Structure formats: C-alpha cells, structure tokens
Amino acid sequence: MKLLPILLMVLLPLMSFPAGADFSSLAVLNEISGKVAKPGDLVEFSFTLEKGYNTSESTSVTFFLEKVPENWTAGIYADGTQVSQITLPEEAGEKELTLKVRVPENEKDGAYPVKIGLRPYGESIRNYDTVYQEFTVTIDRNAMSNMEIYSDIPGKKTHPGIPVSFGATVENKYKSRANFQIYLVSKPEGWGVDLLSTDGTRITRLGVPGEGNQQFSVTVNPPLNATKGDYEVLVAACPEKSNQSVLLPLSVTINPEMAKNEDLSAYVEFNSSIVGLAIRPEKTAKFAVSLRSRYDQPLKLNLKVLSQPEGWNTEFVTDDDEDERLSSFMLGAGEEQAFIVKVKPFLNATSGLYPITVAAVSGNRTVSRQLEVNINNNLENAELLKVDSNPSELTLNPGSSSEIRINVENRGNDPLEDVTLEINEVTGITSQIQGFGTIEELEAGESKTIPVQITANANAGSGVKEIFVRAKSDDLVSSEKSIKVNVEKSSSSGLLGIALLGFAIIVLVFVVRKFGRR
Amino acid sequence: MSTKMKNKSLDIKNVFHVAQKEFADLVSGSLFLTLIATYTLIIFVFSWRSVHLGEHTGSEFTLMSGFSGVTGVTRQIGWFSPLIGIALGFDTIIKERKSGSLNVLLTHPVFRDNIIAGKMLGIMGILMTVIIFSTIVPVGTILIFSGIHMSETELLRITAFIVFNFLYVLIFAEVAILLSTVANDAEDSLVYNVIIWLSICIVSGSIIIATASIVTGQSDPYELASKIITISPLHHYSEISVGEIDLSWGGINNEPVIEGVFDTRFTLFQWFNEFWSNLLFLIIAPLLLFILSFLTFLRRDISTG
Known part of the structure; x- marks a missing residue:
C-alpha cells in the first residue's frame, strides 16, 4: 500500500491528459450532452467555447465533426449561421455555439454518439492539441413529441347551417423554428371544414418559431340537414420531415332549438x-x-x-x-x-x-x-315648418271662387323632402291645391308658394267659415293656419232675380191684355 | 212709281194687320197660356235643380254654369222649347182654311202673301215673347237661389242665347206652318209635328247612331254619326249653346274645347269663329222653310173642302 502513492506520482505525469481548460488554450463547457429525439427530429445541443487559460490574445478555432452516425447530418452554428471556424477576439473570453443534428426519419431506436473536434490555430498558438466533445442522441419513438396542438374551446354548440369557428394553437417545443403540416383527419359526411390562418386564408402548413406558438382557426360548417347530436372533427399537426402527427379533436353539438325555458x-x-x-x-x-x-x-x-x-x-x-x-x-x-x-x-x-x-x-x-x-301641448312650438296664407281672410259669393297663396317656409337647419299641404275643409267650401301640391325638396331657410283655389259652393250658407291649412313632411308637421272665408249671398242678386221674374210676368200679362182679344 | 210705292206701303200695312190679328189670337188662346205656364214651370224646376246640384260638384258655380254643363237648363230648353213653335204653328193655316175665314179675308184688299207673311210675323212675335220670358225665368231663379252676381259679359251671352234659341224654335214653327199648309186637318198636322219633334229632339242621336252603325258595321261609328247629325237643328243649337255635338237622349258624346256661348273662358269672337257655321244654319234654315211655306201657301187650294 505504501507503493501506491509512489506509483501514482510516476505514472501520472506519463498519462496523456485530454485537453482541458486548465491545460489547453480552449475549453468547451456544456450542461446537456445527451437528448432524446424521434426519427426526423432536429436535435440541438448548446455549448460554450472559452479560452482555456489566462490570455489576452485572440484565439481562432477550427471545428470538425469527428463522429456522426451514418446518414445523419450535423453542423455547428454561431449566431444562427453554420460555421467551421471562429475567432475569439482579445477582449472576448467565450462564445455560445450550437450543434444541430438532424436524425434520419428511418433511424432505429437506440443511442447514437456525435463527436465534434475543436482545434486552435494561429501564430500565437503554441499548443495545437485538439479538443473533443461528445454528445449523445437517444432515438425513442415512444418519447413525447416536441410539439403540441390544442384549442381553448374544443367543443361548441351550433345550429344546422350556421358555421362555428374554433381557435387552435400549435406550440413548437424545439428551440429552432419549425414548419408543421396542418391537415384535416376526419369530419362528418357533408360537413364543411376550413383551416384558416389568423388573416382568414386557407392554410396547409404553419411556421412556428422555436419554443413559440402559432394560432390558426378551424371553421366548421354543418349542413342544413344536420340532425341533432354530437359530432367530431379531427385536425392534426405534423412536423415537416416527420410522420409523427398530433391530433386535435373538436366537438360540435347540433341543437336546433334554444333552451325551452328561456325567454x-x-x-x-x-x-x-x-x-x-x-x-x-x-x-x-x-x-x-x-x-x-x-x-x-x-x-x-x-x-x-x-x-x-x-x-x-x-x-x-x-x-x-x-x-x-x-x-x-x-x-x-x-x-x-x-x-x-x-x-x-x-x-x-x-x-x-x-x-x-x-x-x-x-x-x-x-x-x-x-x-x-x-x-304636451304647452311645449313651445319650434315652428321649424311654417305655413302662411295670403290673404288669410276672403269674402266669396256662393258659387264664386278665389285663389289664395300658401307660403311654406323651412325654418330648420335641414332640408325637408316631400312637403305637402293638407287642408281641412268645411261644408260649403271647396279647396283645390293647384299643381301637384307637393314640394319635392325644401332647403333649409327656403320658402315656396303653392296656390290654392277656394270655392264657395252655390248654396253655401252665409257666414264666416274657417278652413285650416298645414304643411307636412316626413318628419315635421307645421302648426295649422286658419283661413277665414266669409260667404255672402249677394242680396242685390236675389233682388235682381225677383225683379226679373216679376218683370217677366208683368210684361207677359201686359202683352196678353194689350194685344190679346177681349 | 208713286202708285207702286203706295201699293207696297199698303202691303206692309196689311202684313202688320194680319200679324197683329194672329198675335192677338194666339196670345189670348188658352193653349198658349197653358203651354207657356207648363214650359216656364219646367224651366223653373230645372233652374232650381242646377243650383242645388252646384253644391255637390265642388266646382265654381256661375250663372253660366247654371245654363250649361251637365246640370244646366240648356238641355231642357233644347228639348221642350220646340213644342212652343209647334203649338203656335201647327194649325195656323188649316184652322183659317177650315173655318172659311181665309176666303172671307181674301175678299178684302189683302193678298195671299200678306196673309202668310203676317201670320209668320205674328208667330215670330209670340215666339220672341215666350223665349225672352222663358230665359228670364231661369236667370231670375238662379240669381234668387244662388245669390251669385251677374256680370255684363253674362248678360250679353244670355242675350245671344235668346237670339239663337229663337232661331232654333223658329225652325220648328216654320215646319209647323208648312205642315199646317199641306195637311188636311189640324189633328194630322199636330201628329206630324209631334213625330218630327220626337225624332229630332229626343231620339235623333239614337236613330243616327243605329243608322251609322248599320252602314259602317262598327259598334261605335262616331265619324259617320257626327256627319249625319249635322242635318239636325238640335245639333246646331247644341253646338252653339254648350259646344256638344248632340243633346238628344242617348246621343253622341264628345268633349268640346269651347263649351258653347256660356263658356266664359273664351271670348265671343272665339266662340263665333268656332261655331259660325252652326249659327248660319240656324239663320238659313228658318229662311228656307219660310220661303217654302210661302210658295206652298200661294199655290195651295184654300177652299174649305
């Protein structure tokens, strides 16, 4: 056991250490080096490239793909652009980069390593050691999708023949922008279904920003003969280059009648x-x-x-x-x-x-x-429409007539259309409006005159008779204007008639007596 | 020359004597008085009616509209005034002839032409009296009941109406004298006259329309009927007084521009320009009939048989 530290002290300097930040001019830092994906997915790994030790000099780096599964495609992106080399300037110590890996659609489930290499270069570089970083993509067809499609109100009630519209949202869980196919899976027979963008145009695909969402609408038009019941319309979204669809079931309830107990x-x-x-x-x-x-x-x-x-x-x-x-x-x-x-x-x-x-x-x-x-008859009459008569009093013998002139004035601020005269007649007096009696348009402030023939009938009784005239348009009625007609039987005419009859009889008697046989 | 002038003066004096006698005979006769009373009553009633209906027409009522128009008395005057002419003339010759007074008269220094001229003059005097009387009656009636004024223009037009109404009635009087000359007795003459009156004044329009319809084969033979009707004195009276073609029962209708002498919208000159031919007919027709009666009487056997 005492030999172990000595052995380590001898062996350790002899071991080839992998390039590390402490000992290399470059360092790769990343938090996630393995992801689960489905065939056809685009998998992204973010990592940070930084200068490995304390240097103020700029450092250039060349990237290369050391190991990529067959038929896979991959690339390193900086600021959205695929790059093969980058330079870390003097003042910048690090750079955010992304490795994007496209999984073939027919790839089998399993774990697939992707290895990238980074090699510094340039005059100031003395250590040309290559740095490698490995990522693992695990293909799992049963994994959760990286997209969602949903509707806030997936069930609505309508009447036969009356369209109903559903709002729907596609959510992209990928970090990058992705296109999705939107299509109708099933609908009741004879029904109309339209997939519409927010501006009302029909859509087949929808582009959704990374980790964002996009709304669209589904308009369902049940036929007039649709019977009462619940119906389902199935809409699906599917990422391009993938056959993994996510379904959105929409429920339409046909109920031709309102609630019976509701007014x-x-x-x-x-x-x-x-x-x-x-x-x-x-x-x-x-x-x-x-x-x-x-x-x-x-x-x-x-x-x-x-x-x-x-x-x-x-x-x-x-x-x-x-x-x-x-x-x-x-x-x-x-x-x-x-x-x-x-x-x-x-x-x-x-x-x-x-x-x-x-x-x-x-x-x-x-x-x-x-x-x-x-x-309220006591309200002040604004007299927006006013009639006046010239003359307002006249004397007629029975059987005779006279023309009066009715002046109609629009005192309002708006023009009046189809202004007509109305005359309230009394027994023995006949009035006849000359012409059509209608003023088609009377401008504001304008006045027009309509002649009216007033006739006292042959045997109209003597005395003052009052007729009333008013003007009327669609909106206004003027106050009534009184016209007094004094019917005077000509006493001289009556006397003349009697005298004529008397004279005729006297002459006849005279002729008979004078010239007739006695 | 002097003798000739003297004879002519004597003839005129004789004519006036005969006319005076005829006038006196007629005016004091019960027939005349009955006739004028009846006729005056008819005209009075229709005058009152024209005033009464004037209320309901609503149009302006004047003295002229009391005469003309649908409710005016002109139509009634046109129908019934010829009866006066007939009543005065239907037996004027035959009565004298049958009684033998004509022969007695001719024993005096009076000639046949003096007799016929005098009788006609007498009848004309009576007719004018009746026409004036029967025109004053409706004028007075309308004035009393309506209280309307009579203007000078209206007076002038009524005077004109009296003149051509006289001429119109004179035609029937001349016809009556002619028939009185040729007829064998008074009853026959009266019957002939009544037939003529009915034919001309009452049913002439219907007869003419029927005749024209048969000739043309049309249901409304206005053109031909309006030509045939010009032989009717009633047509000319009608045109002059109210502007209508025919006033008989069921007659031809038209819408005149000038509604006769009573249409005050037009002047008398305009009226004359429109209706001078009708007026000419009313002047010439009695003149021709007078000549015809005159000649017939001169050639007629005036024996009592």
Missing part, C-alpha cells in the same frame, strides 16, 4: 338609453334603441309594435337613412344593432303620457321594450 331576453338585450320623450302632438318622437345579442349564434329578429295608442304610427328606421323602414335583420353572435324607433302621435292627441311597446321577435320568443311619449 328571448335571455339571449338578446333590448336597450334604449332614453325611454321617455315629451313632444307636441304634431312632432315625431325618435328613440335611439339597440339590440345586442348574448347568444353564440346568429339570430333573425323581426321588429314589431306590440301596442300603441289608436291613430298613432310607429316605425323602425336605420340610423343612416330614415326612409328605409326596418322590419327584420340578422343579429350575429355577440353583435349589436342600433336603430331608431319613430313614433308619430295622432294629430289631435291630448296632453298625457302614452306608452308604446316595441319588440324584437324570433320565432315565438319576444324581447320587448316600453317607450313613453309625453304629449
């Missing part, structure tokens, strides 16, 4: 920030309302007026064009549709609060909203 209000919100308006009876109340869907499927909604006071008129119009009457529309999942409810009161409505109930109807389900119009 439409459970799925659709009928909102109106203003539910009550006070107006004069000749004005129109406009309520801005909206329908917002909470349902995950598109809904067809019909708009209806459930109740309104007699003689009132309620319409649904769009925000953009009030000439367009809304009757129904499709409300997409989660969408909101804004529109206007126009309520035109009965012209002779008295002051008071009038409720109007409007509703959106889908099938036999209804979501309703009550709106209130407060008719």
